Amino acid sequence: MIRTTVLVIGGGATGAGIARDLALRGVDVTLVDRDGLDSGTTDRSHGLLHSGARYAETDRPSAEESIAENRILKEIAGEAVRETGGLFVQLGDDDPAYFDRKREACEDIGIPTEVIDGEAAKARAPGLPDDVERAFTVPDAITYPARLVAMNAADAREHGASIYPHAPVEEMTVENGRITSVSVGGMVNDEISAEYVVNAAGPWAGKIGAMAGVDINMFLSRGAMTAVAYDELDVVLNRAREPSNADIVVPHDSEVILGTTSVPIDDPDDYDRDPAEIDELRTKSAELLPPVEDAPERRTWWGVRPLYAPDDGAGDGRDVSRDFFRLDHANDGVENFVSAVGGKLTTYRQMAESTSDLVAERVGVDAESTTAEQELIGADDPELLDAFVDEFSAAGIADADTVATADRLSPADD
Numbered sequence: 001m002i003r004t005t006v007l008v009i010g011g012g013a014t015g016a017g018i019a020r021d022l023a024l025r026g027v028d029v030t031l032v033d034r035d036g037l038d039s040g041t042t043d044r045s046h047g048l049l050h051s052g053a054r055y056a057e058t059d060r061p062s063a064e065e066s067i068a069e070n071r072i073l074k075e076i077a078g079e080a081v082r083e084t085g086g087l088f089v090q091l092g093d094d095d096p097a098y099f100d101r102k103r104e105a106c107e108d109i110g111i112p113t114e115v116i117d118g119e120a121a122k123a124r125a126p127g128l129p130d131d132v133e134r135a136f137t138v139p140d141a142i143t144y145p146a147r148l149v150a151m152n153a154a155d156a157r158e159h160g161a162s163i164y165p166h167a168p169v170e171e172m173t174v175e176n177g178r179i180t181s182v183s184v185g186g187m188v189n190d191e192i193s194a195e196y197v198v199n200a201a202g203p204w205a206g207k208i209g210a211m212a213g214v215d216i217n218m219f220l221s222r223g224a225m226t227a228v229a230y231d232e233l234d235v236v237l238n239r240a241r242e243p244s245n246a247d248i249v250v251p252h253d254s255e256v257i258l259g260t261t262s263v264p265i266d267d268p269d270d271y272d273r274d275p276a277e278i279d280e281l282r283t284k285s286a287e288l289l290p291p292v293e294d295a296p297e298r299r300t301w302w303g304v305r306p307l308y309a310p311d312d313g314a315g316d317g318r319d320v321s322r323d324f325f326r327l328d329h330a331n332d333g334v335e336n337f338v339s340a341v342g343g344k345l346t347t348y349r350q351m352a353e354s355t356s357d358l359v360a361e362r363v364g365v366d367a368e369s370t371t372a373e374q375e376l377i378g379a380d381d382p383e384l385l386d387a388f389v390d391e392f393s394a395a396g397i398a399d400a401d402t403v404a405t406a407d408r409l410s411p412a413d414d
Contacts, residue, residue: 004030004162005363007182007194009169009208011037011392013145014340015200016152017352017371018359023159024374025360025367030192031153031161032184034168036393038149040268041202042345043396044303046225046250046259048236049073049141050346051086053113054243056105062323065347067111070139072349072372078379080147084251086140086236089121089288092131099240103136113138125235127291140236142250143345144399150388155377164188165393172197172211178336179212195363198355199339203268203306209339214332216339219309220268222302223260224277227401228295230256239288245277246284252401255298258285268304301397308342324351326358336362 008019011033019031033039052066073081090099106113113136121135122128153163164187171183181191199216201208209216231254239247250257258281265271278300286293308325324343329335340355353369360367378384386404389395395405 002190002192004028004194006196007192008198010200012040012042012202013149013348014351016149017348018355019156019161020152021352021356021369021371023156023161024370025365027365029161032164032167036165038146038394038396042145043398044301045398046257047143047398048250049143051138051140052111053106053138057101063109069347069350076375079382080144083141084235086138087135088238088240089135090133090240094241127289129290144402146389146394146396146399146403147385150392150394151376151378153392154388174212177333196336196359203304205339205341212334212337214329217310219307220265221262221305222265224302225259226278226281226300227255227257227298228292230295246281249289255401273302326354
């Protein structure tokens with residue numbers, strides 16, 4: 001039997017962030033993940049560090065959280081972030097009123113913008129089409145998810161946490177309203193007894209909750225992305241129109257990521273992947289950036305968004321809030337159990353802080369979070385960060401062109 005104060009289940013950005021936050025407060029933490037860190041939603045994204053502009057007029061709380069965390073991560077995450085800036089681009093067939101509403105909503109929230117004409121937009125992003133009417137700038141950036149997760153885990157370990165990347169949760173024992181033990185396989189192969197258990201399993205949060213007899217109404221949607229060879233873009237492109245498939249292009253060093261789609265699914269371990277979605281990404285993305293239509297394909301993948309939708313009628317998921325939720329399962333009869341659900345990569349740190357506030361209180365630790373001010377370990381050393389990625393089996397697909405690991409010595413050729 002392994003004993004720990006807090007057991008965190010899930011090694012994506014949120015789980016690793018919670019482990020770091022609690023460890024910095026002096027809490028004894030153990031983190032487990034089933035397939036290596038960064039093996040779920042965090043990796044299978046486009047790596048956008050949101051400015052909040054995408055949500056400004058429809059989901060103000062998410063937009064406000066995003067711009068706040070955007071600024072923090074640019075200060076603390078070093079080589080896990082690349083500052084690119086972003087453009088919201090109005091093409092000839094796009095509604096100018098939508099452009100104006102979005103920009104005004106950004107300004108109202110405090111997201112800085114600057115309107116530029118079509119010629120200036122093409123100077124900033126030379127591959128844009130001839131029918132560009134205008135654009136406005138936003139402080140978007142990109143993250144390298146593998147580095148971000150691995151540096152959080154390494155920082156947690158530096159402050160006393162135990163990290164087990166290949167340790168699937170198999171069963172929970174609940175007695176008298178408390179989780180008394182968690183059966184963990186893989187490299188742990190033992191029972192873990194924790195004073196408090198945190199469910200940060202992303203799309204699998206519902207399955208972990210069910211092990212404790214708790215119902216978590218997750219809304220899961222798959223999203224397709226494809227990376228194509230193109231090295232002439234250095235700014236994030238967003239289409240200034242109502243949210244739709246293929247309305248974002250994210251630059252990397254020698255390629256761009258085209259995204260994304262939104263299709264509801266039931267099971268994060270068993271869902272269809274429709275090649276027609278990739279064709280759609282190509283065709284529609286080419287409206288915004290014509291050279292990508294015939295650019296050589298590098299990688300294609302699907303990810304699962306772990307949204308929380310306690311009410312029915314979520315449609316394809318685009319209208320479901322990107323806000324995060326901290327579910328205190330004491331309200332469900334399991335007093336030492338909390339789930340961190342929803343949210344997005346950009347707001348992982350805030351989500352971790354909120355969850356850790358509750359956990360620290362429940363385990364009797366009177367210490368505040370310091371993660372917004374304290375630089376992450378290895379922030380200015382990309383080689384060290386990539387060594388952490390190797391160590392924690394965190395190498396993934398989203399940043400495979402940039403993160404150099406032992407089995408990917410030439411990342412652009414993955």
